[in-house]
Amino acid sequence: NAGVTQTPKFRVLKTGQSMTLLCAQDMNHEYMYWYRQDPGMGLRLIHYSVGEGTTAKGEVPDGYNVSRLKKQNFLLGLESAAPSQTSVYFCASSRGTERFPSPLHFGNGTRLTVT
């Protein structure tokens, strides 16, 4: 029972390089999210998806793109990495919201350093 799996776990990029962070969930959840965690700032939502083929911007979307081609996968792309994108990135998923919200299930994170 894997839950939410993120790859890679660690990555170091040079400024201007690109990369894609992968997230996969095996719980058949409708909703998926990408957050970044920075010291003292909690988690901030980058992008989210409410279903296959749909994405939407969160609180801090600039410099990132996402795709949800399959229900179980949610990809986060950095086209031209900047040092300000040094952070820990978390993917999460949840059931679709009917009447009441369901808890988010998180992956173990990707630690990204941009030099």
Add this chain to the structure above:
Amino acid sequence: AQSVAQPEDQVNVAEGNPLTVKCTYSVSGNPYLFWYVQYPNRGLQFLLKYITGDNLVKGSYGFEAEFNKSQTSFHLKKPSALVSDSALYFCAVRDASHNAGNMLTFGGGTRLMVKP
């Protein structure tokens, strides 16, 4: 807009003593409130939630939280702390009137240190 404040960066408590981690929130409508815990090098894990009903909510690992609408607070509590409770705790809120996307706003986190 919705927001959460966790006024304490760190809480220190001795093992066996009661603990409280504070959280206050701001929403335009009614709140949905959550507590999550994060252990080192791991993702956040759900502890408990308040949706409606009783103001005292019980969750995992003996934790509970009290919803206080007049004080817009949702403090996390445990009667007797364990060393293994040492971790980073996050409060989160969602405005019940904002249905799209189940988007939560997280506080900055409070580090709980339980000493033997």
